[in-house]
Amino acid sequence: MKFLVTGSAGLIGSQIVKDLVQQNHTVYSCYHDKKPLQGIPTPLDLSDEHQIIQTLHETKPDRIIHLAAMTGVDLCETEKELATIINTKATETLAKQAAKINAFFLYVSTDYVFDVISGMKKEDDTTNPLGFYGKSKLAGELTLN
Secondary structure (H helix, E strand, O other), X not given: OEEEEEOOOOHHHHHHHHHHHHXXXXXXXXXXXXXXXXXXXXXXXXXXXHHHHHHHHHHOOOEEEEOOOOOOHHHHHHOHHHHHHHHHHHHHHHHHHHHHOOXXXXXXXXXXXXXXXXXXXXXXXXXXXXXXXHHHHHHHHHOOO
């Protein structure tokens, strides 16, 4: 099976890629700055919609695991347009393209889509992001509906 993993150089992404490679899957390890150690290193700029589309059509993955995001909470507050492009628009583009190539799409969001005021949350709790990072990730989730 062919997988495409965004955020493959990150903590979670690198472990997922490692596990998939050990199971003899073909893994396109997408990255922006830091080249991943395993899988097939695949440059991907999530702010470039054309590159996203081109990469998916060239690799034709069966499964897409979308882990990448603009995660700097403070940076998201000052660079709201870029955060929206990366965390919302890129997620929407990946999901739409996944549907076009008949690939399963898995999106990993964040607990920042909830407020942290009232303690631990469950997946079906009401969202209430307090900062722009959480708002942009929630907007990404909502594009999947």
